[in-house]
Amino acid sequence: MEFWRRRRERLRERGPSGLGLLPWLLMGLGALSHLLGGEAPNPWIGGLGLLAFNTLYIAVVLRAFVPRARETRLTRWLLGGLAALTFGLAIGYGREWLLLFPLLGLAVGAVVRRGRTLFRVTFPLVAGAGAVTFWRDGWDSFGVVYGTFVSVMVTAAILALNDTVRQLRETREELARTAVERERLRFSRDLHDLLGHTLSVVVVKSEAARRLAPHDLDAALAQVADIESVGRQALTEIREAVTGYREGSLAAELDRARDALSSAGVEPVVRRSGPLLEPAAETLFGWVVRESVTNAVRHSGASRCVVEMSGTDGRARLTVTDDGRGGGHGPGAAAPVADGPGSGLRGLRERLAAAGGTLEAGPVPGGGFRVVAELPVEAAAPGPDAGDVRAGRC
Structure with missing residues (x-):
């Protein structure tokens, strides 16, 4: 049980990964069935295109969850290749192949998560998908267009929110570390000032008691009593400094x-x-x-x-x-x-x-x-x- 609890905590800290988007490739089974049924023209070209689509999709979504890789030019080129291949297969085959557009939307949302770039990419993509699907399948393909738009926006929103939560968590941890460092600095200053003064007084009064003892025992004992009083006061002040409530008069x-x-x-x-x-x-x-x-x-x-x-x-x-x-x-x-x-x-x-x-x-x-x-x-x-x-x- 402890092992699984720690594993869940590590996974929660790491956040989502590209593996969560891979099961959506099952939407491409319709295109595969179309090929195996012998109804698709040029099945070898379609098969190679479907294999290339799956490969590019996997590469893009896995790189999308690595911050450094997501911002590179290679990821953008892979996403552009995936988009071009999706439009080519949808135009050439239609029917079940139109379901590749929502998969493209998932990849776009994972890579382009926020900002104006997201809107500049999403609306041309949805408009192009709508033109192709209406041309190939008429109004019956409206669900594909809607699914493409939703897949882009929902994926981008969820992943952007996850990024924000992760940044807030990191900020909270940094603030906690800063608070601990400030408290250590405060305590070290208070401890230095308290002990430096108190020990100086103890040393001075001890020297006075040593000098007075051979000649005036009562005065020496008074100095010793003062040392005891200073020590007790120092103990009280140190306790108050530790709790952070000390206000000097x-x-x-x-x-x-x-x-x-x-x-x-x-x-x-x-x-x-x-x-x-x-x-x-x-x-x-x-x-x-x-x-x-x-x-x-x-x-x-x-x-x-x-x-x-x-x-x-x-x-x-x-x-x-x-x-x-x-x-x-x-x-x-x-x-x-x-x-x-x-x-x-x-x-x-x-x-x-x-x-x-x-x-x-x-x-x-x-x-x-x-x-x-x-x-x-x-x-x-x-x-x-x-x-x-x-x-x-x-």
Whole structure:
């Protein structure tokens, strides 16, 4: 049962083939009976013509279901030869031989499936078939003309619809692959930003606890408690990032940034003004604060870091500036992180660009490193001007 189920699925994916049009050759049995009955003149010519017709028909319909072969000039020549042979046999013999016209219609519909070419071919074919059949058999042959027209149009419609369904299936699969790739990229960015910041804070607080332990055990234990709190918060954020529902709060990120900078011995300064932000904009700016502060803590060797929010009703700006090694000297400088392949500030540039924003990062003349992020925002009431917030106030 499993074998047959898989076979049916493979056949469904492949779609129809030219083999489905071969049984219609049984319509030519009337012409064969006419030959064998001894009523047809020049039976040898008729027999060779019928054999050639069957051969050309099989070749055309099989090539019609191979996309590359269907569009070639050889297929068109074979179809033209089949049409010429059909008209010749119908004119020469009439009667049962007129049923070759519907077979020709099947071949035409299989090869010429859509567009203006289909109509340019169909109407001359039907008109020619009608002229020959009326001449040979009178009004009794109207069914042959109608059958020729229907065979062309129905075959073309069914096969064109099948092509459309196949293209839609391929498009759906491509969209699914694109969605998976985008989700992987989103998760990799979130995981980098989450773990990079969290591990940096853990390292800084661990170093602080190690330094304080010989002199002030209570302060060292407070640092250890902070490490536990940071770890628990990181677990929660990673779970939320995996499910795709994480929305960062800029105020919370500023609190974390202040705490991380203070623990690393860097003076935090926060200035916030400008319009209120939408949740999506706050989330993006929160990621910028997290990544920039993480880089400042890990790489810059700075003594002071300034985080400034400003903007107008149409555009908001976030600037993070430190006074560390902005020139990228040494293995821990901030500049290489900004150009890191596929992570860090490069990932943030892509996020902000997708939202219509920009991100610039680079050394500051005279020393230090600056990250500037901008986003378009809708008009809203201006937020409170916090002024300068230093050393633990945000």
